[in-house]
Amino acid sequence: MSNKPYIPDSDPDHPRWLLNLDKWEVFPYEDVEDEVKENGYGIVSYTWGMWSDFDNPAPDLPKYRVKNSDDPIDLPWKVPTIEVLTLSHARETMRKCLDKEISFVWWDWMCVPQGKFGSKMILSPELGTVKGEEIAKQMKIYQDARQGFIWLHRTNWDKPDSLKLQTYLKVGFGSQATFKDTLDEFRLSIGSIQEQEPWLTSGWTLQEGVLLQKSKLMDHEGKGLPGFMSSTGSPNENVFTLGDAAAEHLAVPATGLADDIATAFMRYSEGWTSDSLHELPQGVSEKVKQAITYFGPRLANGDHSQEYKNSASTFTDLIRCGLVAYWPGPQTGLYILSGASSRRFTTREDRCWALIGALELEGLNPWYSNAKTEEGKEEDFRKIKKEFFRPLLEKYQWELFIVPTVEDPEYERLSWFERIVHGGVLPLSLFLVKDPYEDLPRLKYDAGSDEIICTLESSGCASNSTRRNFIQLKKDVFARHYRQKRLDPKEPESPRGVIEVDEIKVEKMSGLVYLPVMDIHVPDAPHLNLGEDWGRVESSGLRCAAFELVGGGETSGFFKGIVDLWGVPGSFEDITSYKEFRICGSQTKALAEERWRCVMA
Structure with a gap:
């Protein structure tokens, strides 16, 4: 009899495995499907790759249980140690954040085979293929979850070092006296909150925030940040409820400022300057008027002022930070791609694979380079980008040319x-x-x-x-x-x-x-x-x-x-x-x- 652990076939509509938080066991989805259909499963977005140690497996891993087996066995793969995050605390927080009737969770740390080429934890070819297949259907996995949350495990809402993020969420950039003050506040704010909370700089969490736009932002202790309005139901119903901050609220200040800059640029191109602001049509916001005043007169040679260029540079930073991509509703492919440009990825391949779900791309089979030279790795990455481009063009068509x-x-x-x-x-x-x-x-x-x-x-x-x-x-x-x-x-x-x-x-x-x-x-x-x-x-x-x-x-x-x-x-x-x-x-x-x-x- 073979001692090889059971690996379920890939099902494009479901994850291969789910973790039972209460039993601390990983199950093939097919073995628990009836229970999951009744109570659903949860999902969590958090960042861990920057602290992962693939040379030291984590202790106290859940066991792997297959239907009709007498006893559970070890997981078919190792899980890296995370320096700043213990499994016990992560498990406790997930149990606190999910509804009581939800026992199962899709947790990538446990439900996707983990390994890294060149480390002590290398996946077999079979498990490497399995990993790619699970990554490819991440959008479906997230969409079908009964409940999800975003775990900002480096943030504590009750401590002073979270005030910058709280101010960004609650106040944004609408209160500054001049447009220069607004630009300065953005640069100080975005740098501070990204340094404090790495979830805002991770490549994988860019995708997860897009897929979990309505999910709450929970801190290290599993607490939410109250006082935010969210729409519920269909877009035509316009029903709003008061609750905790969610991923979509991260988009509001950044998108609002980017929209103000873009609107000011368009008005400026139509000849409106500080001398003619009093003639502007009704409905133009004060922030846009501030921006036009800040630009100053167009230079004699037709070039733009340094203040205009400062605003243009800020617009680039707003797009690159990725927060605009969390805006509620359908996304344009270019904003997700631009948002990924400043994010951290453990491997260069994930600059593509980590966006498949957010971009809703189909027909891709993620793979990772085993090349030993930098030239070989770069050539493999070019191949990956070419593979990635085909379904991207198929889906977004002329949007990619805007x-x-x-x-x-x-x-x-x-x-x-x-x-x-x-x-x-x-x-x-x-x-x-x-x-x-x-x-x-x-x-x-x-x-x-x-x-x-x-x-x-x-x-x-x-x-x-x-x-x-x-x-x-x-x-x-x-x-x-x-x-x-x-x-x-x-x-x-x-x-x-x-x-x-x-x-x-x-x-x-x-x-x-x-x-x-x-x-x-x-x-x-x-x-x-x-x-x-x-x-x-x-x-x-x-x-x-x-x-x-x-x-x-x-x-x-x-x-x-x-x-x-x-x-x-x-x-x-x-x-x-x-x-x-x-x-x-x-x-x-x-x-x-x-x-x-x-x-x-």
Whole structure:
């Protein structure tokens, strides 16, 4: 008879194992399914990787019990010691935070095989595969939990060192006298709370906070922080209840400030300055007016002031900290990816795998590099990013293109999966108030040529019977450009990658082609002196993805970011001849291929 412990088959709808807190035993899900269906299971988000010691297994582990076995056995894997967190205290806190009728919990420390290449705790190939399969279905595991909580085990709400986090949650950034004071307070606040509570800097907890937006923030002792309003029921019901702080409340101050900066940038691009604030339409917040005053006048050379750039740098920090991703409701992929850029990951592979659930990606099989050299590990990570990019593009489509014009030469040398997956391009969605059209052409990735293929032909299905066409300019128009002069570095450093919004100006006809992705209103811009034609533009403008055609070509080009266009009647012409359009990746590679085609011709 084999002594090999029983490993259940993977079930895409359920975890393989659950831990019974009361019995302190791990069970295959299939053995306890009836009980779990009746009472549910709990789930916990906390951070432990930065203190894990994979050379010293933790003591007092739960046992492993399989149905019809006489006695439980040892877990089929070891669990690392966590320097600052004992199993006994963790178990006690979980029991305190979960409802009494919930006996089972999905606890990654116990329910996912643990191991680390190069340590004394190395997983067998079989358990390595099992680990990847459990990671891949984390979204489903979190969604099906009856109850969840976020354990800030380095925080104690009753102690003074938690006051900065409490102030951030309760007060935010609305009370400062000047906008400079607001920016300074953000930098002091975010640095302090991230240092105090590592849950706010972990890569895995970025995903878990997205999946547990309504779950309470519990401190080291299992206590909540009261006094917060949360919505319940469907979004249309607008029912609010008073209770403890939850993950979604972490998003409110950061998202509010980011939205104020974005709104101020847009108003500033429309010609509004401190001299004309009294003429602004009703409804513009005082914080936005403070920001516009702080920017000061535009410089004579058209450049932005240092105060404007300070605000742009703060916007980058707000996006990178990841708290914006906890905003209630569906997330855009770029905000989750940007939020991950400043988070800690135990392994580089987890920069992708730890986001699968938050991004709701399917069809991925996580794996980890066993390469012995840094070059080998980096090459494996490139392969992982390429695998990760396919379902990312399949799900998010044109949302991944709601970004500024990137002027950093490094961008042109990157493949598509390197640009989108942790490439340092910043998202624009907070500058916009609408979602992309639903009838945009479908996109798919051609890895061989590093091109994204935009298919404009109808599939024949009713839902796809109409597709947006590309357009070209037939007259001069008015345009607003969004620019990012430098890719944001992987590590926080100066100069940062920032978004700047150009003033609306006349745009001459060019060889660019555009794909409209959403309608935009015609802004009130009386101080820009745009001339009589501005009063004749059509009732709505077009927010477009811009493309520079490959030399001599007509159906392939380089992506040049998002641009807003307004024109008088007859300014835009549909290009109806396109059946597909190829969006080139690395410009160097594409130009070389174009030259080769010319030689062969």
